[in-house]
Amino acid sequence: MAKRKNGRCTEIDVAIGQRIRTLRRVRGITQTKLDEALGVSFQQIQKYEKGVNTLGPSQLVRLSSYFDVPVSRLFDGMEIDIDGNVVARTETENDLHERVLEVAFRMNAVPDGGVRDRLLDLVGSMAAALAGDLALVRRRGNPPPQ
Numbered sequence: 001m002a003k004r005k006n007g008r009c010t011e012i013d014v015a016i017g018q019r020i021r022t023l024r025r026v027r028g029i030t031q032t033k034l035d036e037a038l039g040v041s042f043q044q045i046q047k048y049e050k051g052v053n054t055l056g057p058s059q060l061v062r063l064s065s066y067f068d069v070p071v072s073r074l075f076d077g078m079e080i081d082i083d084g085n086v087v088a089r090t091e092t093e094n095d096l097h098e099r100v101l102e103v104a105f106r107m108n109a110v111p112d113g114g115v116r117d118r119l120l121d122l123v124g125s126m127a128a129a130l131a132g133d134l135a136l137v138r139r140r141g142n143p144p145p146q
Contacts, residue, residue, distance in 0.1 A: 009050070009051035009052055009054075010051070010054070010084070010085075011086040012078075012080065012084060012085075012086055013052070013053070013055075014050075014051030015051075015078055015086055015089065016048075016051070016055060016060075016074050016075070017048050017050055018049070018051075018098075019073070019074045019075075019076075020045075020048055020049055020055075020074070021049040021098075022095070022097055022098040022101075023067045025098070026097045026098070031045040034066070037062075037066050038059065038066070060074060077089055077090040077091065077095070
């Protein structure tokens with residue numbers, strides 16, 4: 001069984017906590033709103049999200065019901081060995097949503113709309129170049145990458 005390290009959390013606790021945080025943030029739900037729905041304190045939600053406290057089966061079911069997802073979605077992309085250790089994680093839609101959300105939060109913090117527009121163009125050009133779509137890069141009026 002996956003053991004707590006230094007009296008703290010296991011890999012599974014951390015991974016599940018990250019999924020909860022992603023689901024909550026992507027849907028625009030505050031920790032306070034989630035704590036009300038689950039009947040726990042918002043500090044407890046913080047502990048779940050950080051992987052400090054383990055969620056029991058009934059809380060996992062309540063969470064999946066609240067987010068309207070199957071319980072298995074909390075484990076998406078995780079390969080867990082017989083001892084309960086996470087041996088592999090693949091990137092999932094949840095991981096991508098968290099990254100997209102983080103970019104949106106950071107771009108929203110840029111006060112100048114023109115700068116935000118240029119940043120968005122830059123991201124689009126980089127994505128197109130990395131995908132090998134030079135035609136898209138040229139259509140946007142940017143020189144192709146060297």
